[in-house]
Amino acid sequence: xxxPEGHEPPPSLVPPADVIIPPAPPSLVPPxxxxxxxxxxAPLSRGASRAVGSASRIPPSPPSRSLxxxxxxxxxxxxxxxxxxxxxxxxxxxxxxxxxxxLDSTGDTDKAARAxxxxxxxxxxxxxxxxxEAEATFEKALATSPGHLRSIDGLVAIAETASEWPRVxxxxxxxADVVDDPDEACGELCRVADVLEARLGDTKRAVALLERAxxxxxxxxxxxxxxxxxxxxxxxxxxLVLVHDALxxxxxxxxxxxxxxxxxxxxxxxxxxxxxxxxxxxELALDEDPQCDKALSALIAVRTRREEWAELASVYERxxxxxxxxxxxxxxxxxxxxxxxxxxxxxxxxxxxxxxxxGACELVPDDVESRAALAELYANKGDRAAAVRELExxxxxxxxxxQTYRRLYDxxxxxxxxxRSWLVATCLEELGAADVSHELVIEQFRPDGPIRPTxxxxxxxxxxxxxxxxxxxxxxxxxxxVSRAAIELRLGELADKRLLPILxxxxxxxxxxxxxxxxxxxxxxxxxGIALPELHLLEDVPSGIAAVPARExxxxxxxxxxxxxTVQQLAFLAGRHLxxxxxxxxxxxxxxxxxxxxxxxxxxxxxxxxxxxxxxSERGSKVPDALGGALTAEEKTALEAAVAALDERGxxxxxxxxxxxxxxxxxxxxxxxxxxxxxxxxILKEEERAVGELSYDAKRGxxxxxxxxxxxxxxxxxxxVAVLPSAPPxx
Numbered sequence: 001x002x003x004p005e006g007h008e009p010p011p012s013l014v015p016p017a018d019v020i021i022p023p024a025p026p027s028l029v030p031p032x033x034x035x036x037x038x039x040x041x042a043p044l045s046r047g048a049s050r051a052v053g054s055a056s057r058i059p060p061s062p063p064s065r066s067l068x069x070x071x072x073x074x075x076x077x078x079x080x081x082x083x084x085x086x087x088x089x090x091x092x093x094x095x096x097x098x099x100x101x102x103l104d105s106t107g108d109t110d111k112a113a114r115a116x117x118x119x120x121x122x123x124x125x126x127x128x129x130x131x132x133e134a135e136a137t138f139e140k141a142l143a144t145s146p147g148h149l150r151s152i153d154g155l156v157a158i159a160e161t162a163s164e165w166p167r168v169x170x171x172x173x174x175x176a177d178v179v180d181d182p183d184e185a186c187g188e189l190c191r192v193a194d195v196l197e198a199r200l201g202d203t204k205r206a207v208a209l210l211e212r213a214x215x216x217x218x219x220x221x222x223x224x225x226x227x228x229x230x231x232x233x234x235x236x237x238x239x240l241v242l243v244h245d246a247l248x249x250x251x252x253x254x255x256x257x258x259x260x261x262x263x264x265x266x267x268x269x270x271x272x273x274x275x276x277x278x279x280x281x282x283e284l285a286l287d288e289d290p291q292c293d294k295a296l297s298a299l300i301a302v303r304t305r306r307e308e309w310a311e312l313a314s315v316y317e318r319x320x321x322x323x324x325x326x327x328x329x330x331x332x333x334x335x336x337x338x339x340x341x342x343x344x345x346x347x348x349x350x351x352x353x354x355x356x357x358x359g360a361c362e363l364v365p366d367d368v369e370s371r372a373a374l375a376e377l378y379a380n381k382g383d384r385a386a387a388v389r390e391l392e393x394x395x396x397x398x399x400x401x402x403q404t405y406r407r408l409y410d411x412x413x414x415x416x417x418x419x420r421s422w423l424v425a426t427c428l429e430e431l432g433a434a435d436v437s438h439e440l441v442i443e444q445f446r447p448d449g450p451i452r453p454t455x456x457x458x459x460x461x462x463x464x465x466x467x468x469x470x471x472x473x474x475x476x477x478x479x480x481x482v483s484r485a486a487i488e489l490r491l492g493e494l495a496d497k498r499l500l501p502i503l504x505x506x507x508x509x510x511x512x513x514x515x516x517x518x519x520x521x522x523x524x525x526x527x528x529g530i531a532l533p534e535l536h537l538l539e540d541v542p543s544g545i546a547a548v549p550a551r552e553x554x555x556x557x558x559x560x561x562x563x564x565x566t567v568q569q570l571a572f573l574a575g576r577h578l579x580x581x582x583x584x585x586x587x588x589x590x591x592x593x594x595x596x597x598x599x600x601x602x603x604x605x606x607x608x609x610x611x612x613x614x615x616x617s618e619r620g621s622k623v624p625d626a627l628g629g630a631l632t633a634e635e636k637t638a639l640e641a642a643v644a645a646l647d648e649r650g651x652x653x654x655x656x657x658x659x660x661x662x663x664x665x666x667x668x669x670x671x672x673x674x675x676x677x678x679x680x681x682x683i684l685k686e687e688e689r690a691v692g693e694l695s696y697d698a699k700r701g702x703x704x705x706x707x708x709x710x711x712x713x714x715x716x717x718x719x720x721v722a723v724l725p726s727a728p729p730x731x
Contacts, residue, residue: 073099073113080120089128096121115145122154131158147178165199182217189213190222203230221250237271248288258289265298275302283315290322291331300338309346313339320359329363336360337370344377353377361390366397368404375407384411388710395708396469399701402433408708409438418445419723420713426677427704445723450520450571451675454720456529461718462582465711466668468702470661475601475653476584477642482604483587485630489623490590494549501548509535509557517561517570524574524673527719530581537562543689545577547589553581568674572683576670585662596621598655603627607636608643660692664702672715677707 080095099117108114118141125134135158141151152175159167169192176188189209196206207230213223224247231240241264248260262285269278279302285295296319303312316339323332340356343349357374360367371394378387388411394404405427412420422445428434429442457466463473494500509518511532518535525532533553541558548554561573580589591597599615603624606612614624631639646653671680684699706712716722 071102073102073108076102077117084120084124087127089124092124093121096124111145112148115141115148115151118144119148119151119154122151126154126158131162134158149175149178152178165195168195169200183220186213186217186220187222189216190220190226193223193226197230203234206230207234219246219250221247224250235271237267241267241272254289255291258285258292258295261285261288262292262295262298265295269298269302275306278302283318286315286319287322290319290326291328309342313342313347316342333360333363333367336363337367340370340373344373350377350381354381365393368394368398368401371397372404372407379411384415387411392705392709396705399704400431402428402431405431405704405708406433416725417713418725419716422723423677423713424708427708430677430681430700430704447568447675449675450523450568450673451527451716451719451721453527455718456527457669457672457715457719458529461715462665465715466665466672468661468664468668468706470654470657471665472654472658472661474642474646474649475655475658477645478601478604478639479587480584481635481638481642482600482627482631483583485627485632485635486587486600486623487590489626489630490621491549491551493621493623500550503536503548503550503554507536507538509537515562516567517557517565517574520567520570521555521557521574521578524571524578527673528575528578528669530578533578533581543687545573547577547580549590553586566679568676568679569683572670572674572680574670575673576666579666579669580662588659588662594656594659597659599624600627601653601655604639605643605646607631608640609647656692660694660698663691663694664699667699667703668706668712671703671707672712675721677703 076095076099080092080099083089083091083095096117100114102108103110103114103117118137122134122137122141125131125137135155138151138154138158141148142155145151152171156168156171156175159165159171172188172192172195176185176192179185179188190213193206193209193213196202196209207227210223210227210230214220217223224243227243228240228247231237231243244260244263244267248257248264251257251260261281265278265281265285268274268281279299282295282299282302285292286299289295299315300312303309303315316335319335320332320339323335336356336359340353340360343356344353354374354377357370357377360370361374364370371390375387375390375394378384378390388408391404391408391411394401395408398404405424409421409424409428412424418441422441425434425438425441428438434442491500509515511518511522513519513535515537521535522532531553533547533555534550536548536554536556538556538558541556541560544558544560546556546558548556555577561570565573579585587600588597591600595615599621600623602612602614604627606614607628667680667684671677674680680703681700684696684703713722
């Protein structure tokens with residue numbers, strides 16, 4: 001009891017301060033974990049001992065109990081994780097609860113750690129199928145740390161599993177509010193919008209969230225792509241145009257940008273009925289993607305309906321520039337044709353149409369329709385020679401197109417060229433497209449026999465006028481150089497194998513023989529400028545005419561050509577056969593297959609370029625290996641020049657095309673001598689001849705183009721067999 005006057009109590013009643021022992025703090029460890037242990041009193045200082053001695057009447061303090069140190073949280077969490085991995089859910093929960101107790105006991109204020117443990121407990125509850133308990137625990141975690149993403153994700157998962165879509169929206173919106181990354185927040189808003197529209201049917205709120213996402217992250221393609229179908233469904237056309245504009249700006253692929261511009265045009269034209277804006281977007285679509293067919297078709301349709309021809313031509317011209325930069329030849333060809341037609345038919349721009357049609361023909365040389373149109377333009381401006389050239393090119397590319405020959409016939413007739421008119425008329429006859437006027441000309445000038453030339457074909461004319469497509473002057477030079485040596489080596493091989501035919505001298509025919517076939521061969525050799533081979537009448541010649549491998553050129557004539565053939569037919573057969581005796585062709589008589597000829601030509605090239613590999617000969621011939629030793633010094637020099645020319649062009653060879661060219665050239669030579677296309681085509685149709693695997697149609701097509709060509713007409717004029725005009729030309 002204190003003194004009412006404020007005096008201190010007597011000293012004998014108050015022990016010294018340093019001997020007062022404070023009571024032990026209350027234990028923080030659960031009773032089950034307590035460990036009893038007697039702790040001896042701590043030794044006192046000397047002063048304290050004296051004080052105790054002076055107050056010996058105070059009883060000593062009873063012995064006290066002490067607590068062990070608290071365990072760390074991390075090992076407990078590791079134990080919980082191990083139990084969880086083993087699906088020992090109850091054990092995991094015990095450890096998580098123990099970890100929470102330790103945090104509480106130590107006064108740890110780390111809210112994130114506490115929320116993480118709560119989330120772990122909730123996840124274990126969810127794994128046990130206790131959804132509501134798990135949800136409550138996640139909520140406890142969020143109460144501890146409102147921005148704990150793991151707990152929010154857990155609540156989202158529970159709500160989605162239960163199809164509780166309003167709760168999904170709530171939690172996902174909460175997640176969008178707490179994430180730091182704008183991209184992640186925008187994606188979350190897009191997902192919420194999906195739920196609102198697809199699950200809850202709340203399109204208006206979904207649009208609001210998507211627009212909010214675009215405010216947070218302008219140009220986000222996820223939000224834009226979700227808004228596109230919604231705006232379409234809502235018929236919000238102006239907003240849809242803006243969405244496609246943003247998507248176009250975000251796209252890197254030209255096709256995608258063009259598609260978005262076309263979509264804008266489609267809305268403006270079809271929904272908003274704003275043609276000027278729609279046309280502008282169509283042109284933008286073609287600027288973005290010159291290959292956008294839909295935009296081009298729509299633009300043509302609208303401009304055509306509005307009769308805005310000059311504007312459409314301008315679009316085509318810009319588009320051509322873009323396509324040229326892209327090197328898109330096919331599309332550029334299509335646009336060239338459209339531009340040419342527009343200039344010709346709508347703008348009445350002849351020079352511009354000519355330029356565009358020429359561009360189309362340069363891009364696609366076998367475009368016969370553009371060539372025919374180009375020919376008409378040339379004819380209309382008075383340039384008939386250019387018109388004829390274009391039509392002749394069209395005939396080469398499409399030899400069975402009757403319109404080409406009809407137009408050629410008209411041009412030649414007006415120009416007073418009866419020989420060319422007659423030749424073209426025979427082409428129409430062959431195609432079954434001749435009318436009465438054509439037939440009159442055909443019958444008027446049709447010969448009753450082969451041609452009667454006044455001049456023979458010289459070497460230059462073969463190259464200028466007779467050779468068919470596929471001819472290769474370098475291959476001709478190589479074979480002309482090595483043929484002598486190669487043929488000698490092949491004859492030696494045949495002699496060693498006793499395969500050389502033994503000819504009866506009595507079968508050899510004199511040049512002065514009166515036999516029709518012999519006389520035709522003699523005449524044909526003079527007309528073509530080819531040396532006449534020895535002619536032998538033999539009985540076993542299946543094809544009627546055959547080259548015989550011998551030291552000197554020999555031709556065998558069988559019964560099939562000795563009787564039953566007209567002179568015109570014999571002229572064709574002789575001319576075709578003799579073509580193979582030209583120096584550049586003669587190697588084919590001894591090396592007739594593609595494999596054998598390839599082996600020979602490559603062996604020749606290897607003599608100049610030693611590293612070149614040569615495939616083995618088809619018959620195991622030693623000619624390729626022995627060729628170098630059989631050539632003269634002069635032949636080797638000529639071969640080096642030919643191979644150097646081959647190397648300059650990249651070393652490319654097409655020997656199959658060359659073989660076919662020789663056969664087509666031989667057919668042309670025979671047709672020249674026969675003088676009548678009808679005679680030749682009938683022979684070709686009936687015979688079986690497989691040189692170069694050429695079909696009857698291929699040979700017939702080449703003949704049609706050749707007979708209507710300037711080259712054939714010039715050859716006939718030079719040989720003195722052309723039909724001469726009897727009246728001045730028209731016009």
